[in-house]
Structures are given as C-alpha cells and as structure tokens.
Amino acid sequence: MLSRACSVLFALLLAVHAVLATLTSLKKPFWFDELFTVHAGRLLHSGRLWQALYDGLDAMPPAFHGLNAACAALIADPHLAYRLPAIAGWLLATSGLYAFGRGVRGQAAGLASVSLFALMPVSLYGSEARPYGLLLGVTAWAMVCWLGEKRHRWLLLLLPLAASLHYLAPLTVACFALAEAVHYGVHRQVRRTVWLAIGLAAIPVVLTLPTLLHARAESGAQHWARPDIRGIPYYYGNLLGLPLYVALAAIPAGLALAAYGVRRRRQEFFLLFPMLMLPLMGLGLALLSGGAFAERYAIPVVLAAALLVPLSVPRFPSRAESLCAAGLSAAVIWFAAAGAVRLVRLPPAEVAARESPLLTSARHAPGDGLPIVFANSLDFLPAAHYAEPALAARVYCLADKDAAGRIGNTADNARLMLTLRRYADLNIAAPGPFIAAHPRFYVLTSGLPRMNWLPAWLKERGYRLQRQPDSQLLLAEP
Structure with missing residues (x-):
C-alpha cells in the first residue's frame, strides 16, 4: 500500500511541477540573460550564430541555441518555446533522481530525493531560457545509466549531449571518468562502453574550444563572474539553499562518504562524491585558466546533494521511511500547487512586462x-x-x-x-x-x-x- 502511495505521490509531484513550470514560463517576462538566449537563437537561420558566439555574445555553446531555435520554430509563444528545454530537463532530472534513489535503496529514497531537489533554490532554472535545467535532466539520466550495466549504451548519447550544453559541463563528464576509474580500481573491470562515451564527450568540447577561447579573450579579466576562493561557502549555500556553516560541512561529509563507499564497494558513492566536489573543480579550473565561474556553472552538484541525504542515513523500518518520504513529498506538492493557483491569476508575460x-x-x-x-x-x-x-x-x-x-x-x-x-x-x-x-x-x-x-x-x-x-x-x- 505504501509502495503504491509513493508511486502516486511521485506522479503527482511530476505533474504539478510540469503545470507550475509551464505557468511560470507563460507568466514571467524574459530577464536579461534569457534575452541573450532569444537573440542568439534568432541568429541561427541567418547563419551568424557561430560568429556571434565567437565574438562573445553569449557564453553558451551553439548546440543549446540550436535546440532553442528548433523549439521557437514549433511553438508560437516565445516565452514557452525558449523555456521548453528547461521544463523538459527539470522533469527529466526529477524522474532521473527518483529512478536512481529507487534503484539503490527503494521508492522511499527516490521520493525523498526528488522532494529535497524540489525544495532547493535552483528550482527556478526549471523554467528559465538557459541550459541549466536541461543539463540537470541529461546528467540525472546519465547517472542512472552509469549505475545500471544494461543501460550503458545510453551514455554514448547522454554524456556528449551534456558536454554540448555548457562550457563547464565537461567537468561533469570528468566526474563520470573519476567514478569509472574508482570502479576499475575496486573491481578490476574495464567497461569499454562507458569509456567510449566519455571519449565521445570530448568531441563537442574540441569543436567549440576556439569559440570559447576567443570569447574569453574578448571578455578578459573584466568578466562579471570572476572566481574567488573566498566564495566557496557561498557557492554551495546558494545552490543548495543551506546556511553557510552547513555548506562548509558538505566537503568533509563528502570525503567521509567517499571513503565509506569505497570500503563498502557501494558504486553509487563512486559517482556522487566527485559530483559533490563540482563547485571546487569549477572554481579551480577558472582560477588556473583565467576564466569565469558562478555557482550555477556547477549546478549538477544539486543532484548529488539531493541523493546523498536519503542514501546515507541509517536504515529505518521500510514503513517509517515510506511515511517520512510521503509526508515530505505531500508538503512539496501542496506548496507547488498553491504556487500554480497564484500564477493562474497573473497576467501573461507580455502584459506584465509592459505594465x-x-x-x-x-x-x-x-x-x-x-x-x-x-x-x-x-x-x-x-x-x-x-x-x-x-x-x-x-x-x-x-x-x-x-x-x-x-x-x-x-x-x-x-x-x-x-x-x-x-x-x-x-x-x-x-x-x-x-x-x-x-x-x-x-x-x-x-x-x-x-x-x-x-x-x-x-x-x-x-x-x-x-x-x-x-x-x-x-x-x-x-
């Protein structure tokens, strides 16, 4: 009975978020960054997109803008069209977290993971015309496929796609490489399909590297998102919605979990630990290369954080776990539904912006x-x-x-x-x-x-x- 209730609550959570994200997209005017997505997407048909990105018009790779242009050609309302990849990505991320948690520890863990994910401040990227929502969705299902031997072939698509969505997304692919290296060290097993997928992810990086380097040269040392090692607690805190002292505890906690995972041969921790370190990896790369870094550039860290909590706590009776997860998800659904009701009363984005x-x-x-x-x-x-x-x-x-x-x-x-x-x-x-x-x-x-x-x-x-x-x-x- 509780197992069925968890499944129903997950379906409700997914449906409510789809409605909430769609309403948000239709009611919220574009802001500054999103309008660069709109202008860049319009350049695809004139053949000027690559040159514009080379000149530093936007810091997102051409594959992302091509996808947005395709959506804009199919959907009349631009607010929904340019935000549709983010909506789809957020739904994929939610379902991927549920599948990952359920596969490791059962439905209660999966439901708790998606509920924690929905409570994080990064939920705004689920209806924003930038690549972060889609990157989360692709990464979440890559994590699921990495965990299951029979799904490894899907990594041949998912990892190159992830690397095509953001210039720092290759760091997420590097997390898979680190996890696979640990897997080999523990099990002495070479999984060729996984390594091939990691290698294929280098192709979009190589193709867009000249554009990235030239755009960075155009920006120089005056980029608005200059990396600062003092910002580490803020990077974690802003992404996870945690107080700074809790965010600071994420690093030693991750180290302890990594040691535990290797000792117990728990494969999920081989991947979750390097992903928890993504803000540090991104900051280090930016400092070494003279590039830019903002916390959202390492957004896949939220997937690891949402999973680590339910997967790390001591086991309780399955009934108690299911009741806790169900209560948390029911609260999330209630607040999301209330938000959707409020949005219905608001004017369309075009009208709101003009007023x-x-x-x-x-x-x-x-x-x-x-x-x-x-x-x-x-x-x-x-x-x-x-x-x-x-x-x-x-x-x-x-x-x-x-x-x-x-x-x-x-x-x-x-x-x-x-x-x-x-x-x-x-x-x-x-x-x-x-x-x-x-x-x-x-x-x-x-x-x-x-x-x-x-x-x-x-x-x-x-x-x-x-x-x-x-x-x-x-x-x-x-």
Whole structure:
C-alpha cells in the first residue's frame, strides 16, 4: 500500500511541477540573460550564430541555441518555446533522481530525493531560457545509466549531449571518468562502453574550444563572474539553499562518504562524491585558466546533494521511511500547487512586462521626442524587448567599457551590449557619438548603483541632471 502511495505521490509531484513550470514560463517576462538566449537563437537561420558566439555574445555553446531555435520554430509563444528545454530537463532530472534513489535503496529514497531537489533554490532554472535545467535532466539520466550495466549504451548519447550544453559541463563528464576509474580500481573491470562515451564527450568540447577561447579573450579579466576562493561557502549555500556553516560541512561529509563507499564497494558513492566536489573543480579550473565561474556553472552538484541525504542515513523500518518520504513529498506538492493557483491569476508575460514600473515611467516621459536612456543595461534589454514600437524607438542604452569599468566595475556588461549591437536591431550606442547627436535626453536610473555609471560620467562632463516631477526620469542637459 505504501509502495503504491509513493508511486502516486511521485506522479503527482511530476505533474504539478510540469503545470507550475509551464505557468511560470507563460507568466514571467524574459530577464536579461534569457534575452541573450532569444537573440542568439534568432541568429541561427541567418547563419551568424557561430560568429556571434565567437565574438562573445553569449557564453553558451551553439548546440543549446540550436535546440532553442528548433523549439521557437514549433511553438508560437516565445516565452514557452525558449523555456521548453528547461521544463523538459527539470522533469527529466526529477524522474532521473527518483529512478536512481529507487534503484539503490527503494521508492522511499527516490521520493525523498526528488522532494529535497524540489525544495532547493535552483528550482527556478526549471523554467528559465538557459541550459541549466536541461543539463540537470541529461546528467540525472546519465547517472542512472552509469549505475545500471544494461543501460550503458545510453551514455554514448547522454554524456556528449551534456558536454554540448555548457562550457563547464565537461567537468561533469570528468566526474563520470573519476567514478569509472574508482570502479576499475575496486573491481578490476574495464567497461569499454562507458569509456567510449566519455571519449565521445570530448568531441563537442574540441569543436567549440576556439569559440570559447576567443570569447574569453574578448571578455578578459573584466568578466562579471570572476572566481574567488573566498566564495566557496557561498557557492554551495546558494545552490543548495543551506546556511553557510552547513555548506562548509558538505566537503568533509563528502570525503567521509567517499571513503565509506569505497570500503563498502557501494558504486553509487563512486559517482556522487566527485559530483559533490563540482563547485571546487569549477572554481579551480577558472582560477588556473583565467576564466569565469558562478555557482550555477556547477549546478549538477544539486543532484548529488539531493541523493546523498536519503542514501546515507541509517536504515529505518521500510514503513517509517515510506511515511517520512510521503509526508515530505505531500508538503512539496501542496506548496507547488498553491504556487500554480497564484500564477493562474497573473497576467501573461507580455502584459506584465509592459505594465512594469520602469516601462510605465518611460511611457510617462514628456512627449517632446527626446531619447530615454536606461542607465542600467540589465533593465534596458527587457524594456526594449517589450516596449510598443513608438516607445522602443525612444529607448536607448549607452555602453562604454572604460567608463563602466572605471565607475561601476561593470566593463564586461558594457562589452556584451556593444557586441549585441552588431547582431540585434537595438538602440545601443557609445556615449560620445550619442550626446553629439542628442545633447538633451532623459536618463532613467534603476537597480544596483554600480550598474548606473552613466549619471556620474555625465556629471564629469559638466551635464546637469534635473529630476522630473513625479517621475524616475532625469533630464540631462549640457
């Protein structure tokens, strides 16, 4: 009876998440990073995608953008189309965790794993037009296939696909290589199919390496995600949703579990331990290579964390385990269903974006035809995307790497906007030529102070900035 209840709860959890992710996709406007996915996907048909990625337009490999372009060609609503790979990936990750946990310790462990996974803050990537949700799904099923001898042939597809989705995904493949090396050391068995799959995963890495190296050279040392060894507890804490002192305990706990797994010949721990170390591996690679690193680049660590808890606790009577797992999953389903009900009442993404406070402020600008410059490029891109044509024609972004780096330490953001200008029909300009053509204009400030370097730059050049009545707008005059 409890076994059947666990199966029903898992099916409900999967269904509720599918509904929640779909509603979120339809109701949530695109944000800055997602709009780079949209613009890059549109370049595939014109044959300019590879060149744009080579120039550093986006840090995601071409396979990811090709998949998004295919979805956009099939689905009318772009918010659902560009987020569909993430939704599918999240459902795959959930089912993969359940299959892994059930295969090792039974249905209760599988259900507990997916419930913990659903509670982690990375759940937002299950409905975001970036590759992280899909990477989780592909990795989760690669883990399942690695565990079962009869499924090894699927690794020939899954590991190369994972390596094609993100430039740091090869580190996840390296975790499989480490696990397979430990398996050989313990069992003295060469599993050729697994090693062949690991070798095939190197092909997309080699093909996209020139693009990655050139894009990194374009970004230089001013990338927004500069690696910092002091950020280790934050990387773990932000991914797993744990307090910092708990996140710090993840590393020694992982070491202890690895030793236990090798001693007991528990194959699942051969793989889970290196995956738990992914943030450290990514940080180390970034520091050695001069590249970038943010915690989400090591997102498969959440799969290992979600599995390690139910697989590591001492065994209890099966009835008690099933009741605990069922209670946890029922709570997750309840909160997810409540979230879905709230989303139903919200307006569609297009309407919500056009009614945003920033676009409303821009819309209330005097009808004198003066340009409206968004000081924060993070807000400019959504505004330009959703504004009605008449307003979009007035909306500008000014980008200067030197000024942005000197005043706000945001040179890489300015570089991104200048690169995007070459591939999208947007009002992005260098400050000098712009103020020569438009001596008077409005400035709209928003968000983090460091992103709003433009007012300080204008004051350095003797501009006066006058706050407009009942508005966020500043009138800039020489």
